[in-house]
Amino acid sequence: MQSEHYVIIGNGPAANSAADILRKGDPDARITLISDEFFPYYHRHLLRHYILGKKSKEDLIVRPISYYRENRIRLRLGQKVVRIDLQTRTVFLAHMEKVHYTRLLICLGGKPRIPEIHYVYSEYFTAIKTIDDAEAFREQLPGIRSMVIVGGDLISVKMAASFLETGMNVRFLIDEDAFWPLKLDDDQRRDFTERLSARGAEVISGDVLAGVEPETEGGFRVRTRNGLSLSCDRIGAFFGLIPDVDFLVGSGLDIDRGILVNEYLQTQFEGVYAAGDCAQVYNPDLKNYWVSIGWDNALHLGQIAAHNILGSDKTADLPPLNLLNSDGVKVQTAWWRDL
Amino acid sequence: MPFRDDIVIKICGSAGDGSISAVDILNRAAALMGYHILNFDSYPAEIRGFGKSVGTTRISRVRPLTPGDRADCLVSLNDPHTITELPTLNESGIVIYENRPGSFLEEDQVIAGFIMPGMTGYGAPLRDLSVTAVQSARSRNIISLGILAGIFRMHPDGFEEAIRIRFSGKKDSVVKSNIKAFHLGRKYALDEIAKRDQIDFGEQLLERPGEISIMSGNEAVAEACIDSRIRLYAGYPITPATRIMEILAKTLPDRDGLTVQTEDEISAIGHVLGAGFAGKRAVTATSGPGLCLMTELINWAVMAEIPAVVIDCQRGGPSTGLPTRTEQSDLNIAVSGGSGDSPRVVLAPTNVEECYTLTRESFEIAESFQAPVIVLLDFFLANRIEDIDSKRLTGEYHGEFPGDLVHSGNEPFKRFKLTESGISPRALPGMAGLLHTVTGLEHDQKGMPDYETKNHRDMTAKRFRKMETLARIWRGSDPFGDDGDLDAGIVSWGSTVGSVMEAIDILRGQGVRAGGLFPRLIWPVQAEQLAAFSRRSRQLFVAEMNYSGQLASLYAINLSRKFGRICGVYAGPVPVQDIVDEILRGLP
Numbered sequence: 021m022q023s024e025h026y027v028i029i030g031n032g033p034a035a036n037s038a039a040d041i042l043r044k045g046d047p048d049a050r051i052t053l054i055s056d057e058f059f060p061y062y063h064r065h066l067l068r069h070y071i072l073g074k075k076s077k078e079d080l081i082v083r084p085i086s087y088y089r090e091n092r093i094r095l096r097l098g099q100k101v102v103r104i105d106l107q108t109r110t111v112f113l114a115h116m117e118k119v120h121y122t123r124l125l126i127c128l129g130g131k132p133r134i135p136e137i138h139y140v141y142s143e144y145f146t147a148i149k150t151i152d153d154a155e156a157f158r159e160q161l162p163g164i165r166s167m168v169i170v171g172g173d174l175i176s177v178k179m180a181a182s183f184l185e186t187g188m189n190v191r192f193l194i195d196e197d198a199f200w201p202l203k204l205d206d207d208q209r210r211d212f213t214e215r216l217s218a219r220g221a222e223v224i225s226g227d228v229l230a231g232v233e234p235e236t237e238g239g240f241r242v243r244t245r246n247g248l249s250l251s252c253d254r255i256g257a258f259f260g261l262i263p264d265v266d267f268l269v270g271s272g273l274d275i276d277r278g279i280l281v282n283e284y285l286q287t288q289f290e291g292v293y294a295a296g297d298c299a300q301v302y303n304p305d306l307k308n309y310w311v312s313i314g315w316d317n318a319l320h321l322g323q324i325a326a327h328n329i330l331g332s333d334k335t336a337d338l339p340p341l342n343l344l345n346s347d348g349v350k351v352q353t354a355w356w357r358d359l
Numbered sequence: 360m361p362f363r364d365d366i367v368i369k370i371c372g373s374a375g376d377g378s379i380s381a382v383d384i385l386n387r388a389a390a391l392m393g394y395h396i397l398n399f400d401s402y403p404a405e406i407r408g409f410g411k412s413v414g415t416t417r418i419s420r421v422r423p424l425t426p427g428d429r430a431d432c433l434v435s436l437n438d439p440h441t442i443t444e445l446p447t448l449n450e451s452g453i454v455i456y457e458n459r460p461g462s463f464l465e466e467d468q469v470i471a472g473f474i475m476p477g478m479t480g481y482g483a484p485l486r487d488l489s490v491t492a493v494q495s496a497r498s499r500n501i502i503s504l505g506i507l508a509g510i511f512r513m514h515p516d517g518f519e520e521a522i523r524i525r526f527s528g529k530k531d532s533v534v535k536s537n538i539k540a541f542h543l544g545r546k547y548a549l550d551e552i553a554k555r556d557q558i559d560f561g562e563q564l565l566e567r568p569g570e571i572s573i574m575s576g577n578e579a580v581a582e583a584c585i586d587s588r589i590r591l592y593a594g595y596p597i598t599p600a601t602r603i604m605e606i607l608a609k610t611l612p613d614r615d616g617l618t619v620q621t622e623d624e625i626s627a628i629g630h631v632l633g634a635g636f637a638g639k640r641a642v643t644a645t646s647g648p649g650l651c652l653m654t655e656l657i658n659w660a661v662m663a664e665i666p667a668v669v670i671d672c673q674r675g676g677p678s679t680g681l682p683t684r685t686e687q688s689d690l691n692i693a694v695s696g697g698s699g700d701s702p703r704v705v706l707a708p709t710n711v712e713e714c715y716t717l718t719r720e721s722f723e724i725a726e727s728f729q730a731p732v733i734v735l736l737d738f739f740l741a742n743r744i745e746d747i748d749s750k751r752l753t754g755e756y757h758g759e760f761p762g763d764l765v766h767s768g769n770e771p772f773k774r775f776k777l778t779e780s781g782i783s784p785r786a787l788p789g790m791a792g793l794l795h796t797v798t799g800l801e802h803d804q805k806g807m808p809d810y811e812t813k814n815h816r817d818m819t820a821k822r823f824r825k826m827e828t829l830a831r832i833w834r835g836s837d838p839f840g841d842d843g844d845l846d847a848g849i850v851s852w853g854s855t856v857g858s859v860m861e862a863i864d865i866l867r868g869q870g871v872r873a874g875g876l877f878p879r880l881i882w883p884v885q886a887e888q889l890a891a892f893s894r895r896s897r898q899l900f901v902a903e904m905n906y907s908g909q910l911a912s913l914y915a916i917n918l919s920r921k922f923g924r925i926c927g928v929y930a931g932p933v934p935v936q937d938i939v940d941e942i943l944r945g946l947p
């Protein structure tokens with residue numbers, strides 16, 4: 021029998037936790053991890069410390085490259101998947117290489133969410149998802165004296181705390197959509213804003229972004245619906261993360277917000293699974309699909325998917341609702357951990 | 360970004376991809392920018408034009424002594440071939456590859472898929488850019504040079520000039536379209552490629568006084584032969600020596616000379632001895648298997664005291680061995696191949712410039728000492744290309760038959776007269792009153808066969824005395840590295856010297872007092888110099904590129920002490936790090 025080739029798209033917590041289980045469960049199989057990022061598996065929540073120079077790039081790395089060699093996992097970094105052919109079980113890479121799999125696990129993760137009404141301004145926004153984003157920001161940091169953060173999410177609360185440490189002027193434009201997907205009640209929302217203010221941020225709530233113009237001498241002017249005009253060096257867009265599945269549209273996979281999978285994390289195609297931020301998982305009790313974004317969720321789903329690829333029938337549990345203590349504010353969330 | 364401008368670039372392709380001509384242009388461009396280069400191409404097949412061809416060039420502000428243990432940048436003009444070169448790339452190396460091959464290729468046929476974490480890949484549409492520039496894919500190599508120039512910020516002027524020189528015999532449109540291709544590649548790199556590496560030449564043009572020659576060891580030998588005004592080259596083609604013959608076959612006819620392709624190496628050396636006997640400068644070049652065949656007649660030259668120069672471009676052996684691999688394993692046969700006590704001179708240049716200067720000297724020595732001189736190159740030295748200040752390519756010329764060696768005076772002519780130096784008066788056939796016999800048999804001072812023990816003893820001693828004279832008067836080789844007492848003293852020879860010199864620099868950087876002695880006159884041994892160096896060295900090593908440590912064994916009797924042998928056979932030049940490691944292991 022031809023041995024298995026498990027191809028995993030992604031190199032975040034979901035992909036890596038899956039690879040570990042697959043290697044243990046199938047010592048002879050080929051395992052390939054493909055990521056379009058050049059940097060090895062790293063802690064994204066530490067990016068803010070990297071931006072400030074408190075941590076080096078190396079400090080962010082979860083596991084050394086040698087780990088993959090020792091475990092005979094082929095790590096393809098800086099290689100982008102541009103297409104998947106589910107019929108011929110082939111993954112197509114941007115540099116024009118085909119990789120054939122026997123089982124495929126998709127762990128594409130999330131991408132910064134930009135609400136539709138703000139799409140037109142995307143090119144003026146700064147979002148921080150990857151180490152490359154962080155590196156670019158870090159290089160420009162000395163020239164960034166003021167920042168307007170639109171949206172507001174758990175990532176931005178932490179980022180803002182870091183930016184404020186540098187003496188940067190930080191203004192938050194928190195609209196009704198803020199902290200998506202968390203459901204914050206008015207008290208929690210007030211709590212967050214008070215804490216941000218106490219740190220030195222200016223919080224503008226109850227107002228909405230209405231326009232952005234780049235200024236001739238660099239920087240931007242942000243206008244709000246209530247008529248405010250804010251000048252700043254940068255506009256940080258933090259509206260949460262959403263599944264990063266655009267290129268799969270048309271692949272035949274069912275895509276809604278994320279890749280639709282059953283409770284075993286299998287797509288409608290045999291041998292094709294999805295896990296982590298990019299998966300939208302069916303729950304038989306809810307009779308509905310759920311998406312959950314967060315490090316632990318990704319670790320958990322990666323493991324479940326791997327077990328099932330190896331022949332188990334483990335179900336992905338609904339992420340338990342936790343009381344998360346973020347920056348002293350307690351919010352209900354699933355899987356997002358205060359890292 | 361830390362400035363780095365000592366880099367090793369490899370361009371790998373299939374025959375016809377133009378990787379070697381791209382490296383040729385790169386060499387010249389870098390030299391025109393004022394940098395030093397060391398280029399070493401390799402062809403796995405015996406005959407050029409089949410399979411993979413890899414050009415490796417090291418570009419540096421400081422003269423490079425080796426092609427570098429590992430490459431910093433690998434340019435792929437053919438992915439399957441280049442994939443096999445990946446193990447020679449640094450862990451943080453850069454790969455430049457075709458990113459629009461026309462269709463999707465199967466897994467592991469594409470180099471981009473092998474780029475390891477820590478490495479940097481830059482994809483570019485080499486083929487499409489080439490088609491834009493020259494309406495065909497044939498200038499992908501030039502496009503890739505443009506990409507290199509763009510990414511590493513190398514000054515474009517040097518490239519333009521180098522392209523002009525490379526295509527000088529071609530139509531003007533060819534030159535123009537290739538310059539266009541270069542600029543198209545460069546523009547692509549500047550506009551489209553986000554730099555993620557540390558290499559940066561800062562578009563600098565360095566000052567380099569005077570004219571520069573870019574040549575290989577073999578080319579330097581041929582040039583030296585021409586400048587020494589040789590009258591005959593006789594040889595049988597053999598890798599890696601053939602290039603010498605190719606050049607001389609073209610040039611000698613215009614210079615009152617002759618190139619003869621003989622039926623074998625025995626005939627070749629026979630021709631050379633005939634010319635030498637007649638007082639005409641002659642040379643042959645060969646490799647190990649050819650030298651084996653020549654030993655009988657080299658012996659004859661020793662006995663008959665005929666000047667002869669034999670260039671031996673060593674390759675892996677024994678027998679036909681490894682035609683395209685470098686090795687220094689012909690030392691034993693060069694020094695002592697043949698029957699009887701058969702003293703001859705063995706010279707070993709350590710770089711391209713010395714290939715020139717020592718070849719020039721070899722003729723002078725052969726004629727002055729009336730003996731065969733073997734000059735040992737090896738595949739690496741014969742083929743590697745360096746930039747040389749042209750004014751350093753000089754040598755003495757005393758005429759092909761030095762007049763002061765002719766007999767004068769009233770006593771009867773003794774062609775093999777016993778003298779203090781061992782050197783006897785010499786006459787050419789046909790010189791009035793200087794009739795003499797020349798034979799491979801032991802002979803008396805007039806050349807007549809004489810088997811008496813005393814005569815044989817005297818004559819053997821005389822022949823050896825010539826070597827002693829040479830060892831005494833020859834200029835010697837300057838020691839390298841630290842003065843005074845050394846923690847580690849390293850004796851080495853030939854092309855391995857470059858690696859040893861770089862190893863010594865590394866060791867000194869680590870606080871080890873290190874130095875080297877690199878005899879260019881390998882045989883006869885300059886024993887005093889060797890002994891003095893040995894006395895300075897607390898630990899002594901002999902480094903060379905052969906399995907058994909041939910120089911170490913040859914010099915052991917002179918050294919008469921404990922020393923470490925650093926010897927081995929490699930696919931290419933000895934890696935610098937291996938030498939460093941061996942020495943550190945050998946230190947207390």
Ligand SMILES: Cc1cc2nc3c(=O)[nH]c(=O)nc-3n(C[C@H](O)[C@H](O)[C@H](O)COP(=O)(O)OP(=O)(O)OC[C@H]3O[C@@H](n4cnc5c(N)ncnc54)[C@H](O)[C@@H]3O)c2cc1C
Nearest residue numbers: 030031032033034056065101128129296297314315318357
């Ligand atoms: C700044 C920041 C701070 C965070 N802080 C926290 C926190 O405090 N607590 C918490 O629980 N979570 C936090 N998160 C979220 C957490 O990091 C993610 O939920 C988690 O990383 C998701 O893991 P994943 O494996 O699903 O995907 P990811 O980690 O997003 O990895 C996705 C992988 O897929 C690859 N990929 C995507 N598309 C392609 C393609 N086409 N071809 C090849 N490769 C592709 C990417 O390169 C990447 O390697 C934070 C995230 C960010 C960005």
